[in-house]
Amino acid sequence: MRRILTFLFVMSMVLSPINIWAAPPEFSGGVNNEYEYEEVVFISGEPVRLKGEIKVSERVKDTEASISYSFKLENKDKKAKLDRKVTVNTLLDKRDDKGQTIAQSSISKYSEKIQIGADKYELEDFQFSKSNVIDNRPASDFYNGNMQGRKYYKVNKDQGEVIVDISGQDVGYKNFWGNSETQIINYSIRNIKENDSKGSWEGHVKASVSDSTTKVLKYSDNEANFSSFNGGHMRITNQQMVSRYEYDLPEIDNGKVDDDKRDKGNIKMNKEMVPKVERLIVPKFRDLGGHWAQSYIEKLYSLDVFDENGEFFSPDLPMNRMEFTKAMIKSCDIRSYIEEPKKKRSRKAPPEEPVFQDLDTKDDNYKYVKSGYDKGIIHGENNKFNPDRNLTRAQAITIMVRALGFENKAPTPGYYTSFSDDREIPYWAKDSIYMAKEIGLIQGDKYNKINPNKIMSRAEASAMLVRFLEFLERDLQRDYRENIIYFN
Known part of the structure; x- marks a missing residue:
């Protein structure tokens, strides 16, 4: 039975005036539709695709917003599970004299547990900062921002640690006819094993993910011969998320790291919403x-x-x-x-x-x-x-x-x-x-x-x-x- 995906499309940075917009959820490169969320994790040194549900809720005030995400994902073949909860807070500095807004985002709550096979990864600390500038003057609101962060995990409580450095940017726009946000996020992963320098490794991942909503007009003929009009236009709203992961990881065989070989590749994902159809005046x-x-x-x-x-x-x-x-x-x-x-x-x-x-x-x-x-x-x-x-x-x-x-x-x-x-x-x-x-x-x-x-x-x-x-x-x-x- 399909898991039901409960979601609100929200921005990771909230603009002024605050609206619910199409935007990639959180900062993990994942994609979703009405039924399912999917992302790839690399913390173990190999790409593992996880699927499941995401729940999103928000609290909005005039100059601040709080968005909470809850993920429950799994991959039965890899014996992998992920349980993540995160809250992103955004403060808005509205500069009406300049027609612009500065949005400053940070993480207030974050918990994450990942299990892949026999290994368990638990998040101990997450530092994150994100800032965007939004131009509110044109018919489209255009924005651009940058992010920096670091996640610190313990492996099996005392067998090692994983440090993930995060950097990247997002660009986007919003108008009546559509909106799009694209995130480019770089992850630098360091897996450090206690008392086992040969088992330690480093890897790099680049996630490019975009969430887009577009409205298009299409003409529909009237199939009836005896009618007062021949046909008319309909407005179709489409929403699609696309993602691409590019990774450079070590070769790992039965838990042993080969320093002389690298595992390089890319993974693409795509999910679409059911289109919304609206008939228009003839x-x-x-x-x-x-x-x-x-x-x-x-x-x-x-x-x-x-x-x-x-x-x-x-x-x-x-x-x-x-x-x-x-x-x-x-x-x-x-x-x-x-x-x-x-x-x-x-x-x-x-x-x-x-x-x-x-x-x-x-x-x-x-x-x-x-x-x-x-x-x-x-x-x-x-x-x-x-x-x-x-x-x-x-x-x-x-x-x-x-x-x-x-x-x-x-x-x-x-x-x-x-x-x-x-x-x-x-x-x-x-x-x-x-x-x-x-x-x-x-x-x-x-x-x-x-x-x-x-x-x-x-x-x-x-x-x-x-x-x-x-x-x-x-x-x-x-x-x-x-x-x-x-x-x-």
């Missing part, structure tokens, strides 16, 4: 049949990025700045401001000042501009937003790259982009256009022009928004998982 615009942008527009409407209530979308009309800003904020699901309950104002309190003088705080769409402004995505000109002004390609690209937080990754000013109409790019858009080309968000036309000052139609803006969402769906995960684990 669009019914009458002026999209056969239009080149039909699929883009219908996708965005299904996702509530567009909320037009009429029968016509008017794809070839210009899109204005307010329409695009609203679509961007909704597609990124930036709701920190939008979903905040409105605070009761004192009668004596002055009315809220708008972020731009040509906007009314009572306008239904004001909250989208306010959210974009707070995130640094939306800028104005002379304290005006010009909501009804037609949108240019340069403006759209700039908003997208700012939403990703990538504009500061452009070279030092004075460079040229690769587009043949580089001279026509406004100075305020150059960094964003350069980065959009670098990450594959845009490309030039057949003349290698970017046409930065061209007014965008609603159809063209829709196509650009869908490419932006595809970047959030697929490209980020590829960079944070495949490019690290398989090419590191």
